[in-house]
Amino acid sequence: MSKRNARTSSPPPFIGDDYEFTRGHPLPFGASLFRDGVNFSVYARHATDVSLVLINPVTNVEVYEFRLEPDDNKTGDVWHCFLKDLDPSVCYGWRIDRNPNIRPHIHRYDPENILIDPYAKALSGGHVWNRYPHKDRYSLIVDDEFDWKNDKPLNIPLVDSVIYEVHLRGFTAHPSSRVTNRGTFKGMIQKIPYLKDLGITAVELLPVNEFEEMEGSDRRNPVTGQPLMNFWGYNPISFFAPKASYAASGANGGQVTEFKEMVKAFHKAGIEVILDVVFNHTAEGNEYGESLSFRGIDNQTYYIIDQVTGKYHNYSGCGNTLNCNHPFVRDFIIDCLKYWVTEMRVDGFRFDLASILGRDQDGTVLNNPPLLERIAADPVLSKTKIIAEAWDAAGLYQVGSFPHWQRWAEWNGKFRDDVRKFVKGDPGMAGIISRRITGSADLYEHSGRAPYDSINFVTCHDGFTLMDLVSFNEKHNEANGENQADGSNDNFSWNCGAEGPTDSEEITQLRIRQVKNFAAILLSSFGVPMILSGDEMGRTQQGNNNAYCHDNEISWLNWQLLNRNSEIFRFFKRLIAFRKANPILKREKFSEFDLTWHGFKLFEPDWSDSARWISVHISSSRFPEMTGVKHLQVILNAHWENHSFELPRLVGKEWYLFLDTHLPSPFDISDEGKEILLYNQENYEAKARSCVILIGK
Secondary structure: OOEEOOOOOOOOOEEEEEEEEEOOOOOOEEEEEEEOOEEEEOOOOOOOOEEEEEOOOOOOOOOEEEEEOOOOOEOEEEEEEEEEEEEOEEEEEEEEEOOOOOOOOOOOOOOOEEEEOOOOOEEOOOOOOOOOOOOHHHHEEOOOOOOOOOOOOOOOHHHHEEEEEOOOOHHOOOHOOOOOOOOOOHHHHHHHHHHHHHOOOEEEEEEOOOOOOOOOOOOOOOOOOOOOOOOOOEEEEEOOOHHHHHHOOOOOOOHHHHHHHHHHHHOOOOOEEEEEEEEOOOOOOOOOOOOOOOHHHHHHHEEEEEOOOOOOOOOOOOOOEEEOOOHHHHHHHHHHHHHHHHHHEEEEEEEEHHHHHHOOOOOEEOOOOHHHHHHOOOOOOOOOOEEEOOOOOOOOEEOOOOOOOOOOEEEEEEEEHHHHHHHHOOOOHHHHHHHHHHHHHHHHHOOOOOOEEEEEEOOOOOOOHHHHOOOOOOOOOOOHHHOOOOOOOOOOOOOOOOOOOOOHHHHHHHHHHHHHHHHHHHHHOOOOEEEOOOOHOOOOOOOOOOHHHHHOOOOOOOOOHHHHHHHHHHHHHHHHHHHHHHHHHHOOOOOOOOOEEEEOOOOOOOOOOOOOOOEEEEOOOOOOOOOOOOEEEEEEEEEOOOEEOOOOOOOOOOEEEEOOOOOOOOEOOOOOOOOOEEOOOEEEEEEEOEEEEEEEE
């Protein structure tokens, strides 16, 4: 052992009288707390010099450094040591170098850097949002003890799920949220009664691990002058560590306990927690970026780089790409997922730009990616939900063809686009929409997958909100400071006759009806519905379809909308309850139920380009053991004219009106058991731009 900065022969600060520095163990990675001390372990294959640095957690000043000797403190490519009688409140980091380093463009070592441990379970600093630059972040030693009481996984079947995508900070940051600790895990807990009342079964949280929100903070909103940042969180620094600034008490590792308290509270309410994880790139950027952790520890292992020039492959669109199918990085990702499931007790993951996880170490697209297979087959993860965003930023689009091993579900981007086009009134969509609302068999049946492998959504964090989708023809991203160059140009939106805010009552009512049409289609389709937070109360981003950089009212949920748009909330809530109560909407196999397509006349569906309507009879009468409604008649009329549709004749039952989006609230949707008997059992006139759902009972 070599000592650096040693001022006396007595034990250094934060180490007790019984202090001892020994060889330690190569596993587990990271800092592991034992009764008599702490074991440290880091993978650094190409390093020749590795030192453990201790940092005062109050002053952020280095207090001691231990140099690890290759002969004593190394096993294979793993460097390790054990410090007996160490105060676990101390921060730590790694100082790593290579001598000689004849390829510095490949091995990007800098001995001046103190690096974050990739396996760190929490980071110091950062507990005040947008105040701590990454250079002040160090690794913390975490005690995983927590009283979970009777908590256990809910294991809600995916087919029964209703997912709610939400930005944790944005959900309660607005003063109207009236929570005690706005923008935090504790603030989220206070809103659980609202989510339970809405009826969703799972929250899908945008990234809650440590990320660099100050990226881009030197840029300004050209409209207000306010600094811009990475609000969404798709800029990871540390994958194991929950974000300190998302905790009311995150200054000294309290973010770990607070996150667990949130998960425990969600489970008690019967709601699962799904994490949005970003294993495709890090905040270290391209070859001109800074070394925070991975680059300075083993650049060649962690990133896909050109082995000659050292330039980073950029399949993520964010400057670098994680080398996901390197054997060690595969293990790292699996270890991380297991940690969140076993210690933090989350219920699943949505993988951002998941197609990158299927690329080889040179960027080649693999037919059978080992990482994706390992995630699918891992026994610890076997009951968790695993959902792929089945594309990347380099043009690889795998919706319907993502490698799945009967485990991976997918964000169905085609459902989003096709439903938008249909409701907008585009021609040629009748046949396509019939496939989307019945589980997208054209995408999933051929490979033996199920309708619930399709995660259906109309909106998500990336793009317009639902209210903006019916209020704007064009994106309005001026506040992003990128001269309208950012954000998608293909929104398939329609403003209903005026761009943005309007005083026209006619346009306002049409927009509300279109919002209900989208909701009705989403929540009555086979597959798993995902709702964007705030859509159920008409949230707007003022026409911004790429609000990633805004920590302000563009991104925050204004809870005053709940009263202002109470009829929209009621519509969503009642639809969710109806879906949950009726298995006929939760098709597990494509062979289940009978689907009969009609047009204006029975058994005469119109699949022509001019058809902007469909009518389908869904029957589960072949399954007498199935509870709930046995017959549904769904009529979708996206045309700007009224049309009358013949109704199938029922034996021993009659048609009742459950939903008609053209009717004013509260007649637009019925409460349970209060559906209205149709006086005309032979025809139903669907008004212009409306959705109708009839039930047979």
